[in-house]
Amino acid sequence: MEKIIVRGGHQLNGTVKVEGAKNAVLPVIAASLLASSGKSIINDVPVLADVYTINEVLRNLNAEVLFDADKNTITIDASMDLLTEAPFEYVRKMRASVLVLGPLLARFGHANVAMPGGCAIGSRPIDLHLKGFEAMGAEIHVGNGYVEAKANGRLKGAKIYLDMPSVGATENIMMAATLAEGVTIIENSAKEPEIVDLANYLNKMGAKVVGAGTETIRIEGVEELHGTDHAIIPDRIEAGTFMVAAAITGGNVFIENAESDHLRSVISKLQEMNVTIIEENNGLRVIGPDRENLKATDIKTLPYPGFPTDMQSQMMALMLQAKGTSVITETVFENRFMHVEEFRRMNAQMKIEGRSVIMEGPCDLQGAEVQATDLRAAAALILAGLAADGYTRVTELKHLDRGYVNFEGKLRGLGADIERVADDDMIMEVDFDKSTMIAKLT
């Protein structure tokens, strides 16, 4: 079993480059299924496990997908008649597989996709996606672990109010509406930058989408869409994660490609904590304060432009180092505190009260063996390891690899003492080093 081993205490300095956004590329790849002519060429694609998974979903539907990982480019030809079933083996690995529902239903009048079920961060239903399709005239049948959607002819434009601004529901309904007859209005839609990226892509394919990035999106259906070229926006969560890495080590890191407009809430909270952030050409410079000057703060996760839930656990690692009482309240997912127990193994002083976690800092974090409970928790535990005394070993790296490209390599490039080891032999070597180190200290 692979582990990442990190030895804390090294300040990070230098430049790190942010990849294309995972949460933008997945819906864009799914949207490529809408093109009945031409090829789609997607650039700045991050080489992530999730990208391989969605590519497999498309190939399984009979689309032709060529991923040039060296050039970060995917070429998709979906112009042929496709199959319309996405089995559980893919949806289980990655919930974003449900994003093929909208495109398949709109183009072929049928989709049969495994129900995603819950995951480590919450129950994550897809009722809002399905209500949207029903409002557009689709018939939905849920049974035997699958959701089947059927339309008699083209979907019909409709006015759809989302009970909450769900990112996935907004994307799925927006994609379905591009080929519907008439106009669809999505009210209380999600406003994330990834929604805007998807709308830009759809418009280049020939769709008529306006208002993406606001709470009302208007889609005028067209008869067909074609392949196009597109470059994915930078990953704001990867950027935010490296911002915390700089802050937690008191380092000075330039984060190339970080888009400051997408990171306002994160920038503002870091500044409250006394982290210096300078907007430079093509990126952000982040300078962490000395540990005694890192100030406590409070955070509430919210839909964009509020503080992102996908940055919650990384900020928790930083708050454990801050002086005073910090509180994080999670309002987006009902169960996104699994990492708290793992932080406690590292000597973190914290308690959960309802949807909030209360921390008394600064904690003297100690290296320990910890388990990544989800994607962002994996990154957060490694960040905590950068500040901890001794060695931290993080297991269950399948979560990390879903969403970070060469995370340990990028941190090592900035000066972190970190490596990924493949098996227990390697770990014994590190144990040996550790005992030498302890011997030197005493």
Ligand SMILES: CC(=O)N[C@H]1[C@@H](OP(=O)(O)OP(=O)(O)OC[C@H]2O[C@@H](n3ccc(=O)[nH]c3=O)[C@H](O)[C@@H]2O)O[C@H](CO)[C@@H](O)[C@@H]1O
């Ligand atoms: C691939 C991708 O882009 N994933 C992101 C996307 O996930 P995802 O699109 O799954 O997240 P949503 O915005 O849909 O979920 C937000 C909340 O709405 C609830 N909900 C959602 C849909 C629905 O039909 N019914 C319902 O109740 C969810 O359970 C959750 O509590 O947005 C989340 C919120 O910013 C991020 O954490 C994920 O990284």
Ligand SMILES: C=C(OP(=O)(O)O)C(=O)O
């Ligand atoms: C929760 C996340 O992703 P997903 O929706 O793909 O599980 C995430 O990116 O932090």
